[in-house]
Amino acid sequence: MSEIERTDADPPAAAELGEQGQHVASIVRAVVTGVGLWAGPLPNPADLQAYEAALPGSADRIFTHFENEQKGRHRYRMTELWLRYVAVILGVGGAIWGMYLGREAVAVVALAGGVGVAAAFPAVKRLLNHKGNRK
DSSP states (O other): OOOOHHHOOOTHHHHOHHHHHHHHHHHHHHHHHHHOOOOOOSSSHHHHHHHOHHHHHHHHHHHHHHHHHHHHHHHHHHHHHHHHHHHHHHHHHHHHHHHTTHHHHHHHHHHHHHHHHHHHHHHHHHHHHHHHHHO
């Protein structure tokens, strides 16, 4: 059993150590109960309040930062989506043009190329991100 568990489970052990032991046990309890779990990109509300108390306006700056980051991600994803649509439309247009000319091979290649390029965007993006993360 660890010291923290024994201190939390058995308070008389701290009394045996005297006043200093009780003080240490109370600090350990405060640290253990003060540690909490928080998940997410933003700081937990208590930390955010502490930032705001230390530097007025910092909470607003933190929220503005995350809002701008989210807008950038949305803009990036919309651009990628539009590029994929354009690739498919060009492929379909090329297939129609090939069929109009009576060249089935051109039609098949154009359609496969447009759909293939659109399907390859996520893989290319992962490849570029992977190369960018190397040091």
